[in-house]
Amino acid sequence: MESWHATAAEIRRDDPVMRVEAEGWTPFWAVTRHADVFEVSRRSDIFWNTQKSAPGPDFQYDMLQGMGFELPKTLVHLHGDEHNKLRKVTNDWFKPAAVRNLQPAIDAIADEFADLLVELGGECDLAQDLAVPFTLRVIMSIFGVPPSDEAFMLQLTQGMFGAADPEYLGDFSDPLALVADTIGKFQAYFDELTASRRANPSDDLATVLANGRIDGEPLGEGELLWYYIIVATAGHDTTSFALSGGMEQLLRRPDQVQALRDDPDLLGNATEEMIRWTSPVRSFFRWAQEDTVLGDTEIAAGDVVLTSYPSANRDEDVFVDPMTFDVRRPDADKLLAFGLGMHYCLGAQVARREVRTMLGKILERTSSIELAGEPEWTGAHFVSGVKHLPVRYTLA
Numbered sequence: 001m002e003s004w005h006a007t008a009a010e011i012r013r014d015d016p017v018m019r020v021e022a023e024g025w026t027p028f029w030a031v032t033r034h035a036d037v038f039e040v041s042r043r044s045d046i047f048w049n050t051q052k053s054a055p056g057p058d059f060q061y062d063m064l065q066g067m068g069f070e071l072p073k074t075l076v077h078l079h080g081d082e083h084n085k086l087r088k089v090t091n092d093w094f095k096p097a098a099v100r101n102l103q104p105a106i107d108a109i110a111d112e113f114a115d116l117l118v119e120l121g122g123e124c125d126l127a128q129d130l131a132v133p134f135t136l137r138v139i140m141s142i143f144g145v146p147p148s149d150e151a152f153m154l155q156l157t158q159g160m161f162g163a164a165d166p167e168y169l170g171d172f173s174d175p176l177a178l179v180a181d182t183i184g185k186f187q188a189y190f191d192e193l194t195a196s197r198r199a200n201p202s203d204d205l206a207t208v209l210a211n212g213r214i215d216g217e218p219l220g221e222g223e224l225l226w227y228y229i230i231v232a233t234a235g236h237d238t239t240s241f242a243l244s245g246g247m248e249q250l251l252r253r254p255d256q257v258q259a260l261r262d263d264p265d266l267l268g269n270a271t272e273e274m275i276r277w278t279s280p281v282r283s284f285f286r287w288a289q290e291d292t293v294l295g296d297t298e299i300a301a302g303d304v305v306l307t308s309y310p311s312a313n314r315d316e317d318v319f320v321d322p323m324t325f326d327v328r329r330p331d332a333d334k335l336l337a338f339g340l341g342m343h344y345c346l347g348a349q350v351a352r353r354e355v356r357t358m359l360g361k362i363l364e365r366t367s368s369i370e371l372a373g374e375p376e377w378t379g380a381h382f383v384s385g386v387k388h389l390p391v392r393y394t395l396a
């Protein structure tokens with residue numbers, strides 16, 4: 001990512017709204033400055049989300065359709081009234097006051113995984129041993145899915161997002177076949193969950209979805225399936241990469257680890273900095289609905305723009321010394337990693353609580369912690385980050 005960021009900095013300086021014409025892709029404008037990503041996100045009247053919001057080559061969409069799948073219809077693929085109504089179904093559940101009530105559950109889950117540090121005996125893969133299962137358990141507990149189904153759910157989220165990474169391909173030689181198979185498995189699993197929560201409502205998110213109504217009608221089968229998929233997938237890898245990549249940077253700077261140990265009040269700011277630094281969601285596509293101007297560049301109706309969150313989050317016009325990781329950063333609150341406007345990340349408060357809580361627990365349970373090898377990154381390009389983080393520690 002270091003060289004990626006060096007290139008992105010040049011692009012921000014020389015051609016901040018850059019025309020990209022790559023074989024197999026719909027041509028698009030890469031939007032790399034903070035101000036312009038902000039503008040595209042804010043002006044959702046001009047820049048619409050569509051069913052091709054997730055950046056990818058055209059053949060991905062052609063093949064999915066060829067295999068008989070409809071294009072996705074999750075919150076990030078919808079616009080306007082349709083999006084608003086769907087978002088309203090769970091909006092209250094994710095409001096800051098409601099999310100505050102999740103803190104005891106997040107604490108308990110974080111404690112469980114922090115206990116693992118004792119069992120693991122001084123060395124572990126902080127990404128796979130802690131960040132991945134911890135964030136998965138939180139999102140599954142929000143749904144109301146029992147821990148016994150987590151291994152299965154992990155395969156599903158990795159099948160959706162990690163399909164471009166050979167480590168997650170399993171028996172599939174073709175990433176798209178894996179995605180298609182994954183969607184089928186999600187469908188069967190969530191159909192059963194919906195039926196169970198309709199018969200026996202409880203206080204979890206699955207109950208809200210299963211019994212939610214739009215214009216007085218229950219959500220359709222497809223609407224429900226995509227809702228489950230967006231929350232399960234958007235809520236897992238994203239947060240786990242923020243944690244693993246954030247920890248990697250922290251451990252590269254022992255003085256910053258010490259600063260957090262000395263002053264736990266810095267945990268909140270450190271969390272923002274970890275999310276700014278990692279920006280696990282790399283980008284989204286938006287479709288211009290009318291002629292407009294972005295920076296100095298004319299965008300025509302029908303053009304596609306790509307919002308680059310990692311680039312916006314290193315913009316030297318907004319962040320002082322943006323290439324330095326700093327838990328005391330005064331401008332960390334300017335981060336754009338969660339997007340903005342009507343599609344602003346529904347789970348932003350949950351994600352922040354997860355990262356802050358786990359970071360606090362790791363520091364509490366160890367008296368020293370350091371890298372024990374080189375981190376390894378995923379090959380995925382939509383949501384990606386550090387997937388293996390070898391560390392060595394002594395228990396407190």
Ligand code: HEM
Binds near residue numbers: 077
């Ligand atoms: C560090 C962790 C996370 C990051 C970086 C992240 C990032 C994002 C981004 C960039 C968007 C699109 C925003 C836009 O288009 O303006 C988004 C949307 C969304 N996120 Fe997150 N996210 C994270 C964690 C979560 C969690 C934990 C959940 C669920 C509990 C979640 C659920 C969603 C949903 C449902 C949407 C779609 C919202 C809409 O289109 O209305 N995310 N997220």
